[in-house]
Amino acid sequence: MSIDRLRRRLVSGFACTAASAALLPCCLGRAVLAAGGSSRFSLRQIADGLFAFQGADELMTAANDGAICNLGAVVGTDAVAVIDSGGSLIEAQAFLAAIGKVTAKPVRFLVNTHMHPDHIFGNAAFREIGATIVGHRNLPRALDARGAFYLHNYREQLGEALMEGVEIVSPTMLVDDHLQLDLGGRMIELRAWKAAHTDNDLTVFDTVTRTLFAGDLVFMGSLPTLDGSLLGWLRQMDALTAIDAARVVPGHGPITADWPQALAGERRYFEVLARDIRKAIVDGTPLREAVKTAGESERDNWHLFDDYNERNATAAFAELEWE
Amino acid sequence: MQNHAYSGRQLALPLASVFAAIILTIGTLLGSSGAANAQQTTASSDRIWHDLKGDVFGDRAILVDTGVVRIEAPKRAQDAAIVPVDIYLDPAKAPDGIKSVTLIIDANPAPVAATFQLGKDAGVTHLSTRVRVNDYSYLRAIAETQGGQLHMAQTFVKASGGCSAPAVKNQDEANATMGQMKLRQFPPKETMTKTEELQLMIRHPNNSGLQRDPLTQYFIPAHFVQKLSISQAGQPILSMEGGISISEDPNFRFDFTVHGNGEIQVEAIDTDGKTFRNQWPLETAGL
Numbered sequence: 001m002s003i004d005r006l007r008r009r010l011v012s013g014f015a016c017t018a019a020s021a022a023l024l025p026c027c028l029g030r031a032v033l034a035a036g037g038s039s040r041f042s043l044r045q046i047a048d049g050l051f052a053f054q055g056a057d058e059l060m061t062a063a064n065d066g067a068i069c070n071l072g073a074v075v076g077t078d079a080v081a082v083i084d085s086g087g088s089l090i091e092a093q094a095f096l097a098a099i100g101k102v103t104a105k106p107v108r109f110l111v112n113t114h115m116h117p118d119h120i121f122g123n124a125a126f127r128e129i130g131a132t133i134v135g136h137r138n139l140p141r142a143l144d145a146r147g148a149f150y151l152h153n154y155r156e157q158l159g160e161a162l163m164e165g166v167e168i169v170s171p172t173m174l175v176d177d178h179l180q181l182d183l184g185g186r187m188i189e190l191r192a193w194k195a196a197h198t199d200n201d202l203t204v205f206d207t208v209t210r211t212l213f214a215g216d217l218v219f220m221g222s223l224p225t226l227d228g229s230l231l232g233w234l235r236q237m238d239a240l241t242a243i244d245a246a247r248v249v250p251g252h253g254p255i256t257a258d259w260p261q262a263l264a265g266e267r268r269y270f271e272v273l274a275r276d277i278r279k280a281i282v283d284g285t286p287l288r289e290a291v292k293t294a295g296e297s298e299r300d301n302w303h304l305f306d307d308y309n310e311r312n313a314t315a316a317f318a319e320l321e322w323e
Numbered sequence: 324m325q326n327h328a329y330s331g332r333q334l335a336l337p338l339a340s341v342f343a344a345i346i347l348t349i350g351t352l353l354g355s356s357g358a359a360n361a362q363q364t365t366a367s368s369d370r371i372w373h374d375l376k377g378d379v380f381g382d383r384a385i386l387v388d389t390g391v392v393r394i395e396a397p398k399r400a401q402d403a404a405i406v407p408v409d410i411y412l413d414p415a416k417a418p419d420g421i422k423s424v425t426l427i428i429d430a431n432p433a434p435v436a437a438t439f440q441l442g443k444d445a446g447v448t449h450l451s452t453r454v455r456v457n458d459y460s461y462l463r464a465i466a467e468t469q470g471g472q473l474h475m476a477q478t479f480v481k482a483s484g485g486c487s488a489p490a491v492k493n494q495d496e497a498n499a500t501m502g503q504m505k506l507r508q509f510p511p512k513e514t515m516t517k518t519e520e521l522q523l524m525i526r527h528p529n530n531s532g533l534q535r536d537p538l539t540q541y542f543i544p545a546h547f548v549q550k551l552s553i554s555q556a557g558q559p560i561l562s563m564e565g566g567i568s569i570s571e572d573p574n575f576r577f578d579f580t581v582h583g584n585g586e587i588q589v590e591a592i593d594t595d596g597k598t599f600r601n602q603w604p605l606e607t608a609g610l
């Protein structure tokens with residue numbers, strides 16, 4: 001009876017919240033001014049017509065403008081495709097300004113490698129310039145489920161000023177499996193993966209230079225975070241390895257690295273984590289205790305280990321219990 | 324009398340409290356600013372609780388930290404979607420027996436996470452499950468004795484940092500495996516004791532309904548396990564009325580007193596009216 005009505009209230013309550021959040025004064029002009037402070041944003045050429053920005057090896061903070069993940073730009077004879085929009089509107093504006101300095105070609109596509117705030121909080125800046133936003137077919141669903149939470153949670157972590165104008169903007173062009181984008185004299189191949197880092201991971205492969213933009217399917221230096229499926233990630237390691245790339249731009253870590261050697265660290269970490277968690281499950285150790293020690297032998301190999309290892313262990317435990 | 328009044332309220336009150344908390348949550352989401360300091364956030368959780376408790380328990384007195392019930396959870400939620408919580412009951416401190424325990428997460432959109440009814444001679448003293456924690460919040464366990472007394476224990480959980488959200492991780496998988504169940508039995512190490520531990524796992528997205536249908540753009544209604552009952556040979560051990568604050572793939576681990584060697588039976592009903600049933604023979608030590 002009234003349960004349905006109340007359930008709908010719950011839902012529309014949240015819809016309101018999301019809508020109001022989207023209506024916050026979104027003043028791009030002011031963001032541009034603020035971006036003047038982001039002079040540390042620098043694009044490096046990593047191959048012919050290929051540029052990348054290296055994110056800080058840190059958590060997102062007001063001090064680093066949320067600029068913690070690596071971003072990319074691929075320049076064709078007609079147009080530019082950008083890989084990820086960054087962790088704030090301020091970072092996205094600085095990114096666009098830097099692209100304008102290396103090419104006069106229009107930015108036609110923004111490819112989101114997945115749902116996480118450090119990769120999508122700058123999306124509104126690309127919508128403003130008329131770029132088509134491209135993502136995994138599961139990305140809109142994932143953002144619907146998390147958008148309001150992200151905006152709320154990061155307002156606390158990043159502060160009001162950096163969150164100004166940040167909106168959850170979903171892709172309008174979706175990738176089911178594979179999709180090619182023609183930038184003029186240059187094809188990039190987009191590939192949608194099964195659940196791994198998230199359930200909406202997308203990679204970009206530049207056919208001209210054989211460069212793979214892996215998004216967060218590849219972490220180096222900073223501990224990988226698990227927000228999709230550990231088994232799915234491990235199962236797809238071989239398919240990732242088989243990509244005929246000369247180099248990779250990982251989601252976090254160095255701006256470029258050799259391929260497929262770049263995968264070795266995270267693969268080892270997840271195998272250790274899975275082994276430790278499986279043992280705890282067999283022993284009947286409860287989740288709350290198991291996550292305190294699982295993966296511990298990997299501590300010295302990673303930055304941000306204390307920030308993410310227990311979280312990864314928790315997600316891994318809940319998944320591996322069903323094996 | 325007492326019993327009657329309570330069971331009538333059972334149905335209505337969690338809903339009323341869900342509604343009350345929605346308003347509060349919207350307030351929290353829109354109004355929050357600045358760094359969250361622990362003082363402020365325990366205070367704001369308490370404010371939510373102050374407004375909520377009347378909807379759930381009326382004006383009944385709630386005794387705090389009497390030892391009848393204890394609750395433990397990590398100080399910081401690591402994964403907002405999967406926060407382990409342990410509830411301990413001390414039958415020695417409630418001689419007339421404990422009838423039920425309600426688990427409340429003040430700052431969640433649906434703060435009444437679950438109400439567990441305990442079987443009369445089931446001897447449940449420890450129950451652990453996993454919940455979603457959206458924000459800085461107290462987790463509260465309120466036990467009701469057979470005589471109608473309410474006893475509460477609470478623990479404060481800081482929200483997870485970063486990009487961990489209280490949402491389903493692998494939605495396609497969750498939809499494909501819905502309704503599967505697994506029961507693990509941990510028979511006692513000594514054969515003389517009649518207490519055994521069970522862990523029940525149910526595959527279910529336990530969705531919040533905050534996602535849009537890609538075709539219609541309407542929000543998909545919340546879809547979660549609403550009712551669960553666990554029994555041994557028809558004798559109730561534990562039953563639950565739950566909501567979306569219980570994590571995806573609802574998971575319950577608890578101890579109980581074995582009566583005979585009848586099988587363990589489980590029935591779960593979700594908000595779509597789907598019923599999932601299963602049963603398992605009792606594993607006993609030394610067999």
Ligand SMILES: [Zn+2]
Pocket residue numbers: 069116118119216251252
């Ligand atoms: Zn990232």
Ligand SMILES: [Zn+2]
Pocket residue numbers: 114116197216
């Ligand atoms: Zn990520």
